[in-house]
Amino acid sequence: MGSGNSRELPRPESSGAKSSGATRRTAVGLILGAPLLGACAGVQQSLSQFSSPSAAGPAGPPQEPLAVGKGQVKVGLLLPLSASGNAGVAAQSMKNAAEMALAEFQNPNIQLLIKDDAGSPQGAQQGTQQALDEGAEIILGPLFALSVPATAQLTRARGVSVIAFSTDSSVAGRGVYLLSFLPESDVNRIIEYATSTGKRSYAALLPENAYGNVVEATFKQVVGRKGGRIVAFEKYGADRAGPARTVAQALGSADALFLADDGDSLVTVADALTAAGANLKNIQLLGTGLWDNPRVFASPALQGGLYAAPDPSGFRSFSGRYRAKYGADPVRTATLAYDAVALVAALARTQGPQRFSPEVLTNPSGFAGIDGLFRFRADGSNERGLAVMRVASSGGAPVAGSPKSFGA
Structure with a gap:
């Protein structure tokens, strides 16, 4: 990795994995630029945010299909470019990032077929059909969970893989892979880290919503797998005071308190616990990537809490290059589009006719992208x-780095 103004452009790289016996398939690394200074936004979107489009309807007319690049390997990219509100803004930023990946990759042999799915299942079906008819060997997107099955119905009939951007694990399946920030990874990492530091008894206070339900299932599973016990577990809706009192009364027998909500809500939950008599300074607070938020860093009650998130240096570097190219900050999910395009470009170069097969895509060695492995x-x-990060008034501070490889 370079430093200062120098940076390495992404390139495919084979790395041998230690093995006893047969040679394992090599990982494809996407080597990214050196870290640049910059702010890191919140990393994980709640399930609801990108599960369905805005009810306000499309913000504008559908955008015309666009082909970018002159490579022989055709790749479909579905984004809700004409959707209203945050969805359309995110889609434009992801489109920019995808084109940036193509520009930074050295002589990619791919052509991006960019389709506006308008944020609807019908739009996704139409865009997918167009991309397949034009020879797409793999589909990147859609963003919304509701649109993924519409795409998958067509791609499975053709034996074409999909790398979608939804955070809803229920839409993943045969031939449909999610390149997104899934809550399950956060929960696994933070509980495994807490266990490694001697924590055995856990209390938890989680939101009663789709995100909370996914986090609950993984939390209970990983605590059990690591030999821990749950001494108190509550969920809250509009009323936080009652569940907070129940949890606060049980903290005396807990080593750690697990909270999983976004910035404003998390601060309100911490206030409710404090009002119920909990001394949050006396227990290790644990959280997910939603904690990567200025409101959390500014909260006195949450100082010293630990949460799992990608190492922020990769996003800082990416943001610096994006700003230099487009004159604006990227949305946090823009890295997903960048990594997806860089990945397919690397596989097109190194993996031959089987480049997008399930065997190649599920390589156990994995891939290295902007946000890590x-x-x-x-x-x-x-x-x-x-990585494991600690809440500080100046922002998230790394406590344990992200792994350089996946264990056996």
Whole structure:
């Protein structure tokens, strides 16, 4: 890795993995630029944010299909470019990032077929059909969970893989892989880290919503797997005071308190616990990537809490290059589009005719992207190599780095 103004452009790289017996398939590394200074935004979107488009309807007319690049390997990219509100803004930023990846990759042999799915299943189906008819060998996107099955119905009939950007694991499956920040990875990383530091008894206070339900299932699973016990578990809706009192009364027998909500809500939950008599300075607070938020860093009650998130240096570097090219900050999910395009460009160069097969995409060694190591599971979900960060008034401070490789 370079430093200062120098940076390495992404390039495919083979790395041998230690093995006893047969040679394992090599990982494809996407080597990214050196860290640049810059702010790191919140990393994980709640399930609801990108599960369905805005109810306000499309913000504008559908955008015309666009082909970018002159390579022989055609790749479909579905984004809700004409959707309203945050969805359309995110889509434009992801489109920019995808084109940036193509520009930074050295002589990629791919052509991006960019389709506006308008944030609807019908739009996704139409865009997918167009891309397949034009020869797409793999589809990147859609963003919304509701649109993924519409795409998958067409791609499975053709034996074409999909790398979608939804955070809803329920839409993953045969031939449909999610390149997104899944809550399951956060929970696994932070509980495994807490266990490694001697924590055995856990209390938890989680939101009663789709995100909270996913986090709950993984939390209970990983605590059990690591031999821990749950001494108190509550969920809250509009009323936080009652569940907070129940949890606060049980903290005397807990080593750690697990909270999983976004910035404003998390601060409100911490205030409710404090009002119920909990001394949060006397227990180790644990959280997810949603904690990567200025409101959390500014909260006195949450100082010293630990959460799992990608190492922020990769996003800082990416943001610096994006700003230099487009004159604006990227949305946090823009790295997903960048990594997806860089990944398919690397596989097109190194993996021959089987480049986008399930066997190649589910390589257990994984891939290295802007946000660190990731790999696709056979069920279509993913696993990320995350860092452990500590809440400080100046922002998140690394406590344990992200892994350099996935264990056996």
